[in-house]
Amino acid sequence: MNDKTITCWTVVLALxxxxxxxxxxxxxxxxxxxxxTESLPQDPGQQSESMTILVGPVRLASYLDQPxxxxxxxxTRIDSMTGHQWAxxxxxxxxxxxxxxxxxxxxxxxxxxxxxxxxxxEGRRIAxxxxxxxxTDDKTAIIEARWTLYDLxxxxxIKTQSSLFQVPLxxxxxxxxTTALSQGLTRLGREIAATILTGKGEER
Numbered sequence: 001m002n003d004k005t006i007t008c009w010t011v012v013l014a015l016x017x018x019x020x021x022x023x024x025x026x027x028x029x030x031x032x033x034x035x036x037t038e039s040l041p042q043d044p045g046q047q048s049e050s051m052t053i054l055v056g057p058v059r060l061a062s063y064l065d066q067p068x069x070x071x072x073x074x075x076t077r078i079d080s081m082t083g084h085q086w087a088x089x090x091x092x093x094x095x096x097x098x099x100x101x102x103x104x105x106x107x108x109x110x111x112x113x114x115x116x117x118x119x120x121x122e123g124r125r126i127a128x129x130x131x132x133x134x135x136t137d138d139k140t141a142i143i144e145a146r147w148t149l150y151d152l153x154x155x156x157x158i159k160t161q162s163s164l165f166q167v168p169l170x171x172x173x174x175x176x177x178t179t180a181l182s183q184g185l186t187r188l189g190r191e192i193a194a195t196i197l198t199g200k201g202e203e204r
Contacts, residue, residue, distance in 0.1 A: 015185070068080035068085050149192070167183050
């Protein structure tokens with residue numbers, strides 16, 4: 001066997017070994033998750049006259065602004081798993097869920113995203129900062145937000161409030177966590193809607 005043949009066989013074997021290694025270490029496809037949007041009937045005792053409601057901007061704390069789902073371990077450590085990701089932009093998913101559910105709660109008022117909708121001269125706008133949106137090592141989903149309700153007419157601040165919701169988890173599954181985070185967001189939307197209807201809310 002001459003040197004040229006040996007070289008060819010060496011290249012073939014090297015390529016075969018490389019292909020085998022790539023196959024062994026290739027990452028499994030990431031599991032992707034959605035937030036659950038619920039249909040929320042309005043309380044007949046809280047009917048309000050129609051107005052325009054704008055939701056936004058919705059801002060995430062920087063450590064949450066990523067495709068991966070976050071779990072917190074103690075006060076200083078977080079984990080974000082490559083294999084468990086949101087199925088879309090999390091900011092957009094949160095805003096769309098709140099718009100849909102608050103639209104039910106505030107009917108016949110119309111609820112639109114902001115920015116992205118021409119600014120109306122009458123109505124309300126809610127700006128929301130999501131400070132925590134994660135699971136914890138004691139099997140709890142934490143949703144913490146700071147939100148401000150504005151009057152569109154005179155641009156005044158009607159209310160600024162901090163809200164914290166904790167939803168217990170039955171297990172460590174990511175499906176359970178994302179469902180609980182959805183439930184916490186629903187509670188946030190209910191709180192904001194109640195403030196719009198009554199003009200006041202509980203300070204936290």
